[in-house]
């Protein structure tokens with residue numbers, strides 16, 4: 001294969017995670033980032049960004065027409081969001097486990113939503129729900145030069161192979 005493509009550079013799985021405006025305003029960035037770091041995941045990009053309506057519409061396109069859609073767009077565009085890309089083995093499902101269920105009331109304790117939220121419309125954090133969604137969302141929120149490719153040598157302390 002003569003072509004050098006993005007995939008060759010990042011063989012590890014990546015996911016898109018965003019602390020929503022409620023989490024940012026409530027000063028939960030540090031606490032949440034700490035949980036991802038302690039799990040052994042690797043941060044490869046992050047920024048504080050107030051998303052435009054257009055970005056929010058693209059991000060939540062699958063929910064267009066649902067009763068909560070307009071409110072969700074109003075909310076996600078209402079203030080800064082802390083957008084991140086995390087990397088690691090099975091990082092998409094691992095991140096969803098750290099995050100918990102969509103409804104914070106039903107989300108177990110020791111999950112981010114279970115610990116910090118009550119309302120489904122104020123559930124603190126977003127995490128991609130599949131590898132395909134992750135690839136789409138990372139492209140939507142980040143340009144390539146905002147993501148690092150250099151290696152951090154903790155991998156051998158986390159992964160057996």
Ligand code: UDP
Pocket residue numbers: 068072101102120121122123126127129
């Ligand atoms: N949401 C909402 N009301 C609902 C369902 C969802 O406000 O009845 C919001 C909530 O913030 C959720 C987001 O829409 O995180 C996307 O919903 P999805 O079902 O994709 O849940 P997630 O993947 O975020 O757990």
